[in-house]
Amino acid sequence: MQLTIQNLSKTYSNGVKALDNVSLTIPTGMYGLLGQNGAGKSTLMRTLATLQDADSGTAFLGTSDADNIDVLNDKESIRQVLGYLPQEFGVYPKVAATDLLDYLAVLKGITNSKERKELVAALLQRVNLYEHRKKAVSSYSGGMKQRFGIAQALIGNPKLIIVDEPTAGLDPGERNRFYNLLSEIGENVIVILSTHIVQDVMELCRNMAIIHRGKVLYSGSPLDSVTMLEGKIWQKSIEKAELTRYADQYSLISNKLVAGKPLIHIYSEEAPANGFELAQPDLEDVFFSTISTHA
Missing domain, CATH: 3.40.50.300 (P-loop containing nucleotide triphosphate hydrolases)
Known part of the structure; x- marks a missing residue:
């Protein structure tokens, strides 16, 4: 597929x-x-x-x-x-998980009531919500709602x-x-x-x-993208007041606070001076270096 x-x-x-x-x-x-x-x-x-x-x-x-x-x-x-779990998954208030999933199965075209009952039970078992099946979905925690969202997305294989x-x-x-x-x-x-x-x-x-x-x-491949940056990502801990100067001087791709001080990552195909150390690249470096070239 x-x-x-x-x-x-x-x-x-x-x-x-x-x-x-x-x-x-x-x-x-x-x-x-x-x-x-x-x-x-x-x-x-x-x-x-x-x-x-x-x-x-x-x-x-x-x-x-x-x-x-x-x-x-x-x-x-x-x-x-198609199964779809949107960013905001709305639910009907006070409707139990079994009833809501049964209703959604009808909308998906599963008209046989016995088949729907078996499907609903199987899906709730799969997402580890069966013991909470009679509770209103609106009362679920965030993680439980997302697992219910996956259950409804799996209707119809x-x-x-x-x-x-x-x-x-x-x-x-x-x-x-x-x-x-x-x-x-x-x-x-x-x-x-x-x-x-x-x-x-x-x-x-x-x-x-x-x-x-x-x-x-x-x-x-995520792994291939990281491999392409081997030997090209360098890091250094600096003072906050120095951040602008380093951003102007180097190809700065990211910075994050470590122990209250910015730890910066730069892209350079050659070893930069000024106390930088070679860093092990990760997917965050790939992401920021990629979008920084298209800023």
């Missing part, structure tokens, strides 16, 4: 070009879509989820030309094989699952439980994970893309 996107573009009425000739090939497995807020990630996700139209371009889901689904023009067909910024507001334990579940699902279907958290992509995804201002700046 593969999702093939070619030259997808979208400009909003206010003139913002949210997608600018986006082309990606996304195979089965977890695929990370990495970008800052406003980079165009949600626009791409909503377009693939048939919630809005693109201005131009194509997107096809399938294993061959013979069975490809035209994502942009055959919305009914793609919705039958989807071939493509889209998850948009899923871990905002989750504590570390809930975040780990959510991602363990998502990784298991991603062994057999395409799961697109849209996020701005680079470590999530490094830990979970075999393939990824970096999107910035509507353009794809990198697509490939």
Whole structure:
């Protein structure tokens, strides 16, 4: 199974070009879509989820030309094989998890009541919510709501699952439980994970893309992208008052406070003077160095 996107573009009425000739090939497995807020990630996700139209371009889901689904023009067909967990997952107040999931299964076209009952129970077991099945979903914690969101996304055995910024507001334990579940699902279907958290992509995804201002700046393996920066990232702890001077003098890609002092990372193909040490690059360095060249 593969999702093939070619030259997808979208400009909003206010003139913002949210997608600018986006082309990606996304195979089965977890695929990370990495970008800052406003980079165009949600626009791409909503377009693939048939919630809005693109201005131009194509997107096809399938294993061959013979069975490809035209994502942009055959919305009914793609919705039958799509699972979607948006950034904001709304729920009906005071409706129990079993009842809400049963209702959503009806909307997905599962009309046999016995089949729905068995499906609802199986899904709630899978996301570890069965013992809470009679509670209102609105009373769930953030992590439980996200796991319920995955349950509803799995109705109908989807071939493509889209998850948009899923871990905002989750504590570390809930975040780990959510991602363990998502990784298991991603062994057999395409799961697109849209996020701005680079470590999530490094830990979970075999393939990824970096999107910035509507353009794809990198697509490939997270590990390969890190390897390309070997020997080119340098770090130094400096005083806060020195930050502007170093930013002017070097190709500064990131800085973070460590023990109250900025630890800066710069990009340089040769060893810089001034007390810099060679740093072990990570995906955060890849992300910031990539977008800094397109600032």
